[in-house]
Amino acid sequence: MLRLDCPVCGLRDHDEFTYLEDGSITYPKLTNENQDDWFDAVYLRENPRGRHVEKWHHTFGCRTVLLVERDTLTHVIGKIKPAHPKIAAALKQPATAKKRS
Amino acid sequence: MTGSRFASGGLIDRKKPITFQYDGMRVQGFAGDTIASALMASGHQIVGRSFKYHRPRGINSAGPEESGALFTVGDNANRTPNVKGTIAEIHDGLIVRSQNAFPNVRYDVGAVNGLIAPFLTAGFYYKTFVGPFSGTRFWMMFEYFIRKAAGLGVASRDADPATYDIAHHHCDILVVGAGPSGLWTAVQLAEAGQSVMLVEQDFACGGQLLSRNNARDAAFIAEMQSRLTRAGGRIMVRTTAFGLYDGLVTGLVERVTDHLSAPHESLPREIFHIVRPQQIVLASGALERGLAFGNNDRPGVMLAHAVARYAGRFGVSAGQSCIMATSHDGTYDDALQLAEAGMQICVLDARPCHTDAQEAAKRVGLDILFETVPVQVAGGRGVAGLEVGMCDSDGVVHSDNRMIGADVVGMSGGYSPVVNLLSHRGVKPVWDADIQAFRTGPTTEAIQVVGSADGFYDNEACLASADVAVSHILRPRRRDAETDIFRGWQTPAMPLFEINIQGRSLKSFIDPQHDVTTADIRQAHSEGFVSVEHMKRYTTLGMATDQGRMGNILGLATMAEARNMPIAESGITTFRPPFTPVSIGVLAGRSSGADWWPTRRTPMHDTHLSAGAAMMDAGYWKRAWYYPQNGETMDDAYIREAAIVRQTVGMVDVSTLGKIAIQGPDATEFLNQIYINAFAKLPVGKARYGIMLRDDGHVMDDGTTWRLSDDEYFMTTTTAQAGPVMLFLEELLQTRMTNLEVHVSSVSDYWAGIAVAGPLARQVLTGALPALDWSNDAFPFMGVQSAELNLGGAVIPFRAARISFSGERAWEIYVPADFGNVVWAHLAEHVALAGGSPYGMEALGTLRIEKGHVTGAELDGRVTLEDAGFARMASKTKPYIGSVLRKRPGLMDEARPSLVGIFPKDRSKQFGTGAILCEPGAVSGFGKGWITAVTHSPAFGHWIGLGFVSGGYDAWHDKTVMIADPVRGVTIEGEIVSPHMFDPEGGRQNG
């Protein structure tokens, strides 16, 4: 059983999460009408041996979409951070938040 | 061999006799006995038959490595096959049966398999699958007879009546194995303030110490247990750590009731414990392994230490005279113990006399033959004697036709540390020539291995290795220098695996359960299956329920020798969970039967039941299917309900629809990006039907979205896609659309939904919900309004939209879930007064099929906008999710099957869902399309259907289509019509 340290909820079993997809994919802008660009983003995956960035959703928790580093060879979990840059930034300043409250 | 009970001794309670049934016979044992020890004490020697040749099998070990004493335990639905008699405790009334034999183990007709042995060699099963008999009935014939004669016990065909449970634990340290090393480690860590769980698969703590049964060891075990408990540690016996997983998560199975004759009914049979420790200490011990020599599978041939363990722990003598064949010092303690107990002992030591242990044993007068090895057991159903041979320093054996009388042979080719659990973590075992065994390799995880599990066989060395592990855990920064505790025995063991004599062909078993011999290994080698993983699968070595604990190393050594390379290079097969067999039931825990998955009920569930509704499953949901009156059949009921909706008015529970609150300044822009159609200009107080695609351009879901204010929308999804749509919206907002200020929340469970539909819907709502003006001008099609209902003093807020799934004049009313029941009852009164009635899912289906409205049956994830007839809705002026890839050439192909309506040519004919659509004269293959939904339409008075057909209505409207149902063996002629079969202009819903 993988265990993921959700930056919002703490260390939880992987069955609370939904694996979404390869986290390194950058989708084209909606206004990009190039079919090849979209095809690459939707279908083509690297499947690396070793470090892999993945998107997971904390479905039975805070429902944050997380970027999770996982080693595909050893299953060792590395850094975990929210995919949304503003949520990630907000979580990085817990000290200030605490002072205010 | 005829075993018997010593007059005294053993860790059994002789004051507590226990009687159980074995193959219909009454057998007596004592509290503290296993099935095996009780049977041995009662003189039973043949306790099973082997899998392939039906050779007689006796008890050959005293632990989980057992491959002979396997029984079917229990009766009827409670029957469990392949129970290891060396682990299972006896209790009054226990029912035990031997396996793999007809009529019984003592007289077995299947033993004829032994006579056709040349046929049944390694790879036999595979060879019958491929040539030269491929495609003939040859395999069928063999398969029939082999299956009938083989099988490792027979499971019950009844549902398992036992209950199981799952428990979760967190602790600092999990210690696996309560032998001396495990006990010592656990006590020290617990007393240092760590929370410790100690698990032991046996029913008693002590491990190897239990075999000796001396007062000093007993005192040590008792002291360790009480100190551990006092320090807050938890000891779990009858608990097997069967698998080690990522993040140190460990699976344990605790056997709770199998040893009790009358367990309390509240107790589960077994508990699956999921432990999440910070660190793990493996004190899982080492298992003795046998030697490969002729007829080494005869009842009476056992592991050497097992003979001693039966004597010490159970007070059972395996026989009168015992030969102990060994290659290392470890057997001398066992031999001396047995000699002291009064057995006649002769030790065969393959080595010359040169070690302290040998000298010491010689001094006390133990009968020892040096440089002597076992060659072949004499006797068919037991041991009558043993032919021995001389072994020179290179391991070459010469027989001098010497025969020694004995009724028990104890054999020991050394010990193998139990490396299985770390192997589960992908840690490859490494060969240690000093102890002639595989030890676990290095791991980067917080796992320590102590005691004999790491090759420390001397008791003091075991405790010293435990001290090192404790120090690593408590003082991780202070790396102690590598200690010089010695592994194995003071004198390294001699490598001895198989006794082979030039020119003799011995039947030397290495897997007595699957009947794998050293000859099979050599055959695998000669046929090219030389990798140990291939060899294992080809010969089935180690694939029986004991997983080859006793003989795997012998097989690996035989292969290494055949390949002329050291064992270290030929390697070892990978161990995978579970360590010992685990019942499926305990993995399911309580998730079985009705609790297999969650049950979701709508707020009006009980009201439907009291109205006599038949309920159906829709995913997790229970939904009202139809409301039969006066003994109506389902067909009668749904046709009546659907007709009433078209004639007067009906009401249906739509609470299961997904509901999502979409809020924020960019809510409109967000909807505009996820829906194919424009939402930018939707005014407040209006709803719009929307369709969303996946990125790949296929239809994901459809539903209506209501604009409640400038920055708030209420989205409904289909029941089935509620979860996936919610997740997709969250993903988009947190990854690709992070510039949008929008918040989505699932409010599905907060609102009860009721659709009121039919020509009299306006009249009913005007009477029931007077706060709103329901006229066409005030409340036009797609209008949205909110108001309150005063009902018996309660003020109930509601929101309503004029939308129609049935094609009738209709509204969907949403009220807070807690008011669902009272509002349903209130509306039902008014509906009844207007001559209407509630309707269920079946009538809902009829109404939507008549209108050609799609649901999950059509939107199955493979359908494009063109396929479903929605292409005209797609905006040409804005991009949206899926807008690029939906235009791929393959998806725009006009020959793709698209949505159509289907009538039977002969209007009296019925047809079914799942039928395929074919051209006349070409009813074959996959056809040209398929049917997704059918119903008997009260509006048309005959059966109608929806489906997809290549080219759609345009290609087929003037042709006959064959509706072929090969499963039910029916083919009829049909017509393709527009999917909008009933009221295509929509006059009924708009008026």
Ligand SMILES: [Zn+2]
């Ligand atoms: Zn979380």
